Amino acid sequence: MQSLSYQPTGAIIAAATTSLPEEIGGDRNWDYRYSWVRDASFTMKALWVAACPDEAQEFFGFMTAAAAHSRPDRHLQIMFGIGGEHDLSERLLPQLSGWRHSGPVRVGNGAWDQPQLDVYGELLDAAFQLREQLGEIEPATRQFLIALADAAARQWEQPDNGIWEVRGEPQHFLYSKLMCWVALDRAITMAEQLHAAHRVDEWSSTAAKIRAAILTRGWNDEAGAFTQSFNSPDLDAAALMMSIVGFLPAADPRMVSTVDAIILRLTDARGLVYRYKTESGVDGITGNEGTFLLCTFWLAHVLADAGRTVEARTVFENAVRHVNDVGLLAEEIDSVTGEQLGNFPQAFSHVGLVNAAWAIHQAEQL
Structure with a gap:
């Protein structure tokens, strides 16, 4: 992760490469040289876990500074350039054949302007994990985090393009x-730190509605x-996150x-997990x-949490x-050859x- 960080701004990029294919000869080739919320x-x-508090705080600072220029009342931008750039419009380079002719x-990345409602939770969860380091949060950051919670409460019933950035029709993911x-949930827990105790009742009511809808x-x-x-x-491995974020116990x-x-x-036969199956063309x-x-x-994480x-x-x-x-x-x-596919090295995989x-480790200590 440290090798994918850009020290001048604190940005951490998803990968150092562009257009390495997810299928040899296929066209699922994306530019990952950006920083995702x-x-x-x-x-x-x-x-x-890796005892890198400085990098964590720098990354959070980069994200909040870059994202603060978005409009949460519309939708929060999901990724930025390493200097905080916003326009990541995608274009093709037809003069290049691609790795192993996988053009x-x-x-650029065309997902940059997609509505993805998950980003509100990811930024507030990042703040929650850093809450002790943040101490007294400066007023502008407090107001931004409150605005994120309000945007989640206001927009949660809308369809979006989801964590996997589908390029088909928006869904209720x-x-x-x-x-x-x-x-x-995180805004409620941090309400005193955000000077937002007066918002807790409304946030709690909406959180209960979301919970009921999911269940x-x-x-x-x-x-x-x-x-x-x-x-x-249709199954999606993202449902595993329900226990990781504390929505339901892993043993439920x-x-x-x-x-x-x-x-x-x-x-698959190697014991590795697909994100989802694409026969329906949802993506x-x-x-x-x-x-x-x-x-x-x-x-592996959820199995450990379940004992x-x-x-x-x-x-x-x-x-x-x-x-x-x-x-x-x-x-x-x-799945057939065991060969690595896609952009490399991938921050998500190492995280x-x-x-x-x-x-x-924690489960085995019990």
Whole structure:
């Protein structure tokens, strides 16, 4: 993670490369040389585990400064350039054939202007994890964090493009609703620090509505699991985050059933986890992709939290055996060849590794 940080501003980029494919010969090739708001809360926890408080505070400072120029009343921008740049318009470089002829080569990322409601929860969760270091929060940052909670409360019922940045029609993604709940939950917990005790009743009421909606519309009896979007039978590994963020205990029967469904239907022969299956075309993109290392580490994390430590360690080891000769991971793994796929090195994969390793360590001490 430190190797992906830009010291002058504190930005941490998702990866150092662009257009390395998620499928050889496919067109799922993206530019990841930017700093995602989504990464904030995941990265904060990993930096805490790795005892890097300075980098954590610098990254939070970068994110809040860059995001403060967005308009939460519209939608918060989801990513920025390493200097805080906002316009990341995507363009193709047709003169380049791409790695192993996997074009197109892209500069910029068309997801930069998508509405993704999860970012409210990720920024507030990052603030929550840093709350002791932050101490007395300066007025401008307080007002910004309050505005994020208010935006989550106001927008949570809207469809969006979700954590996986689908380029198809917006959906009512469960993960987006979950992170709106996280935004309000963390704001409520930090209300005194935010000088916002007068907002707690309203935030609590909306958080309860979100929770009820997730538990009813996010659960699918046919799938026996919490699913990708409301009233859908399609699985999505992002549902694993429900226990990681504290929405439900990992040992809750509904979470156990969700975990078992993901193991059965989203896990390949190598024991690695797909984000979701794309047959329905929900993501609006042709082609396939490999298994997703972050999702595999999420599975290990949740298994550990549920006390299933032997399974957790097996899943974790299935993932880490794919590191390269210098211990680095890309975004995905080819299910057939075991080859690393996607941009490299991928911050998400290493953040997931650190957090899962910590969860397993903690569980094995009990």
